[in-house]
Amino acid sequence: MNIKNIVERALDLFFPPKCGMCGKIGDSYLCNKCTILQTQLQINKHEIVYDKYFNEILFIYEYKDIIRDVLINYKFNDKSYICRTFAQAMCDNDKVNEYIENFDYIVPVPLSRKRLTKRGYNQVELILRMYIKNKEKCNINGVYSLIKKREIKPQSTLNKNDRATNIMGAFSINRNSKYCYDTEKKILIVDDIYTTGSTINECARILREFGFESIGVLAIAKD
């Protein structure tokens, strides 16, 4: 056991892990009961896409029931520990692991600086960091090749056409990322909730215009 593990164990004594789904305090961020429950709620739907800037997409869940409640709780109620719950669920999901293994780089949809300051964390980035940490042998690199340049109106308040216009030009390539120039690599964009797909499609458009050709999407939940 290395120092880091000892520290984590010690922290667990004072702040024991809590299941992100049911709130049960115990020894895991995803209790046995909720492990089964979330497995039943998985759709793991893979689609090849022809009318977007990305080539394929995998949806893990439908955006409903407890998945919807937990995602809302995670995003808006300052419960950052829930990242561990989703990371654990993803690590245990063979379809997700197989899909992710096809890519070289994984990039979360970025938040604007204002939103990031307000929430304190990018909810998707935390899940991915935890996923990569849990899967020690995984070959994927978490990269931050995109930035959100400006604040936009919340997409959830707009209809489909207005969403596409609203998000247009909101992202750009993060040229400080050394990985952003490896455009021959396969890149996977990840978001939490997929509704009309305008946000993620705009991220894919920026990456494609920069030169990436092989672009996939992973959405935790399909609305």
Ligand SMILES: [Zn+2]
């Ligand atoms: Zn639970």
